[in-house]
Amino acid sequence: MRLRLSAVILAAVLGIGPAAAQFGNPGGADPATVERAPGIPAPSQTNVQDRLFASLAAQGGTAEVELARLATQKSRNEAVTAFASQMIEDHGKSNGRLMQLAKQMGVPLPSDPAADQKALQQELSALDQGRFETAYMRAQIVDHQKTVQLLLWVIASGESADMQRFATETLPTVLHHLQLAQNLVQQLTGAVAP
Amino acid sequence: MSVYMKTALASAVALTSSFVVFADPLPPDVTYRPLPTLPFSRVKAADEAQKAAVMQRQSALLNARYDLSNTAVPGVMMSGGRKAVQQGVRVKLPAGTSWEALAAMSPDEVRQKGLLPAGFLPLPHVKHATGGQVFPDRQIDEIRRQEGRDLRRFDVNFDLPDHVTAEFPPPIFLTTRPELGDVSRGQLLTIKNYYEVMNGIVTPVQMEGLRLLLTPFPQEEFNQTEDRKVAEQSTGVTCLDCHANFHTNAAFHLTPDVRPQAARFRLDSVSLRGLFNQQIHGSKRSLRSVEDFTEFEQRTAYFNGDHVSATRKGAHLPDRTNQVAMMAQMQNIIDFPPAPKLDSQGKLDPSKATRQELAGEEIFLGKGRCAGCHTPQLSFMDNMMHDLKLERFYQIGNTFNDLVALPDGPIKTFTLRGIKDSPPYMHDGRLLTLADTVEFFNLVLGVKLNQQEKDALIAYLLTL
Numbered sequence: 001m002r003l004r005l006s007a008v009i010l011a012a013v014l015g016i017g018p019a020a021a022q023f024g025n026p027g028g029a030d031p032a033t034v035e036r037a038p039g040i041p042a043p044s045q046t047n048v049q050d051r052l053f054a055s056l057a058a059q060g061g062t063a064e065v066e067l068a069r070l071a072t073q074k075s076r077n078e079a080v081t082a083f084a085s086q087m088i089e090d091h092g093k094s095n096g097r098l099m100q101l102a103k104q105m106g107v108p109l110p111s112d113p114a115a116d117q118k119a120l121q122q123e124l125s126a127l128d129q130g131r132f133e134t135a136y137m138r139a140q141i142v143d144h145q146k147t148v149q150l151l152l153w154v155i156a157s158g159e160s161a162d163m164q165r166f167a168t169e170t171l172p173t174v175l176h177h178l179q180l181a182q183n184l185v186q187q188l189t190g191a192v193a194p
Numbered sequence: 195m196s197v198y199m200k201t202a203l204a205s206a207v208a209l210t211s212s213f214v215v216f217a218d219p220l221p222p223d224v225t226y227r228p229l230p231t232l233p234f235s236r237v238k239a240a241d242e243a244q245k246a247a248v249m250q251r252q253s254a255l256l257n258a259r260y261d262l263s264n265t266a267v268p269g270v271m272m273s274g275g276r277k278a279v280q281q282g283v284r285v286k287l288p289a290g291t292s293w294e295a296l297a298a299m300s301p302d303e304v305r306q307k308g309l310l311p312a313g314f315l316p317l318p319h320v321k322h323a324t325g326g327q328v329f330p331d332r333q334i335d336e337i338r339r340q341e342g343r344d345l346r347r348f349d350v351n352f353d354l355p356d357h358v359t360a361e362f363p364p365p366i367f368l369t370t371r372p373e374l375g376d377v378s379r380g381q382l383l384t385i386k387n388y389y390e391v392m393n394g395i396v397t398p399v400q401m402e403g404l405r406l407l408l409t410p411f412p413q414e415e416f417n418q419t420e421d422r423k424v425a426e427q428s429t430g431v432t433c434l435d436c437h438a439n440f441h442t443n444a445a446f447h448l449t450p451d452v453r454p455q456a457a458r459f460r461l462d463s464v465s466l467r468g469l470f471n472q473q474i475h476g477s478k479r480s481l482r483s484v485e486d487f488t489e490f491e492q493r494t495a496y497f498n499g500d501h502v503s504a505t506r507k508g509a510h511l512p513d514r515t516n517q518v519a520m521m522a523q524m525q526n527i528i529d530f531p532p533a534p535k536l537d538s539q540g541k542l543d544p545s546k547a548t549r550q551e552l553a554g555e556e557i558f559l560g561k562g563r564c565a566g567c568h569t570p571q572l573s574f575m576d577n578m579m580h581d582l583k584l585e586r587f588y589q590i591g592n593t594f595n596d597l598v599a600l601p602d603g604p605i606k607t608f609t610l611r612g613i614k615d616s617p618p619y620m621h622d623g624r625l626l627t628l629a630d631t632v633e634f635f636n637l638v639l640g641v642k643l644n645q646q647e648k649d650a651l652i653a654y655l656l657t658l
Contacts, residue, residue, distance in 0.1 A: 022323075022596060023244055023247070023248050023251070023321055023323060023596065024323045024324075025321075025323050025324040026232065026236070026237045026240035026241050026244070027230035027231065027232060027237045027324075027421060028228060028230070028231055029231065029232055029237075029240065030231065031231060031232060037243070038239070038240070038243035039239070039240040039241070039242070039243030039244040040243070040244070040247075047231070048231075049221075049223070052221060056221075114217070114218065115215055116215045116216065116217035116218070117217075119215035146220060149220055149224060149454060150220065150221075150224075152454040152455075152456040152457050152598055153220070153221065153223075153224045153454040153455075153456070155456040155593060155596060155598060156322060156323040156454060156455035156456040156596055157223065157228075157323070157454075157455065164596075168592075168593040168598075171591045171592075171593070171598060172589060172590070172591035172592060174591075175590055175591040176591075
């Protein structure tokens, strides 16, 4: 909680946020872009990377919440259930913001998780409690690594300033989740966390 | 079998037992450079329209982080006598703190309170989403004058003030003819004048190497395709367009060794002086010979580590046995500038050094812990990469001008010989003066130097 608060303070102090503009490479802009001023896209203009990011992030976020719900039911490890509850809360919030953004931009979002995410859900639900906890946490590391990469990607490759703002604000939290997951896996298995 | 082992095995079995569902890889352009989606003329128009605001945004960041004033150390010039060395700490402190207070805090405390000076954070490229090589004005002007080749980008300009960069053109000192001193004749070496300047001084293989180092080849932003940032189709850039006169002109780009784009740190051009003693090359890549580096730069510095894009635009693939060898021959004879106060083992001659300089050397070798990586007998390097773990002091994941501040990881130790000649400092040029670097390492190494010790250290560094 403290970490997140200091992130917000830091962001305010260093001028990240609406005041700081985004300048993407126009070579990657959408040909249908409407310009607010020469070289500056109007609000809610998106390119392929923005739309693909929104789609992948929405799927990932939904899967994340479903998996975390499973974890709160199956796990008897307090740290794991606490982690899962935080995932439900944090990803629930960012899913909501993303849906709002996507609606503004007219980007349709998938309603189902991807096939591999569904398969993971099935496999994990078949495990008994002890194995589930370790498998869930290890899967969470991979999941958050991928999410970090996608966020970094849209920050530089997207066209929409709103999408970039969403990504820059979400990234520190996701990195924090990754850290929590690494620490938990360390507790459960002895693997070393960075 | 331990509990851990059993759990690990069980997880592995459980996850691979039934049917295999492959997850999608991340989108391809997280790693690979995408082709442009718009025609060149529209991209150029948009870039030009954005340029003023792009420069303004970077200027605002620089001014928030640093004192950019032109304040020279009295009586200290760079080795060619053409530019003064800048003095003083330029990194701005957060309100309500001091260097002593910061040094007294633990890294955790600095991080949690957000007190690491912003000037110590990774420095963004001027237009980070695009990246690519950016040349300073003096290089652009001189190349246009001598060769008629255009190094001006229509989307960005160089961002640092001239007085915090190296002198131009830099002097050239040769290991093969030390008695001649600076052989540059005050000129920037280009394909037009190198033969006149160097014939008689270098050998035939060195001359051919020099020719190749001065020959333009296609590069990501300077090429003949529509994916370029120069107005007209370009023959490209040369090695010495950044490594001017085998030194540096502070031209920068982004590391070719990291993806995605927002995670790539900025890279200041290094000086090529003293390469002969360097055993690893590249900030992250640890190439083991200058031949390897020379051969591969056509895919890395030139094309961001994307050999696919390089192939489309026309990478130069120099022949290893002849061309690369000769380019290495020339690079390996470039000496450090003379350091009259240093003996053959990199130690100060007490009969020539001032008391303050000797005191600085003592700190360098002792309390300051500088020599732990910057070993005097090894040309102030250790041929190693080290991780300073600056992320102990700042929260990772915040975005500044489209660069996300992440841990830098291990980076090669740079030489300190001739160091006063090559500001700005660190792999990305985030430290503008030697005083800044002393404050930086004082914090990072936790050595708690007092002001007198810091001043002595700076005096010593100016003798190298």
